[in-house]
Amino acid sequence: MQKTRTLLFQFYKPFLYYHLSFSGLSLYLLLSQGAIAFILALPLKMMGYVGFVFYQHYFHQREYFYYRNAGISMRRLYLYSCIPDFCLYSLLACLSIFIHNRYA
Template sequence: MQNLRILVWQFYKPFLYYNLFFTCFGAFLLFGKTAAFILALAAKMVSYGGMIFYQHFFNKQQYFYYRNAGRPVRQMYVYTLTPDFFIFLILSFLIITLKQYGIC
């Protein structure tokens, strides 16, 4: 399990700031209007697409490292993108709830 955490961290680390930027951008859109959730979700999906595009076309040799470690590349994407997406959803619903009660 410790080896898997290290592999996931190494896979996600180059895109941490990139995905964090799009998460904050989506949260910023939600502060404007609650109906902007679809736009924020689309921005997050574009960030995932950009991440996969960059990784696949410019850094394809890195996949061999994870395959040699016994992990399929799709599994690495699932392990990295799923927690990031749930953090985005929790943050989005927290902002929407706080706006509904007039706190922010």
């Protein structure tokens, strides 16, 4: 499991700021507009994931062999990198909607 975490971090590290920027923009929309902005914020976050997959597939395709030789499938690598990010985003989105409704 330690090997998987290390490889996952190596895979996710170049896109950490990319995901944080999409999350920050989405959370800003939620804080400023409230729950109605969730209609815009969720597709914005999903577009970030699609951009992540396409960028990784188009520019870093040769790196896939490194992860496959280590015994990790690409589907598992994408899932393990996107699911914790989406769970954290969901938690922060609920918190920001609560803050907006509480103090608006």
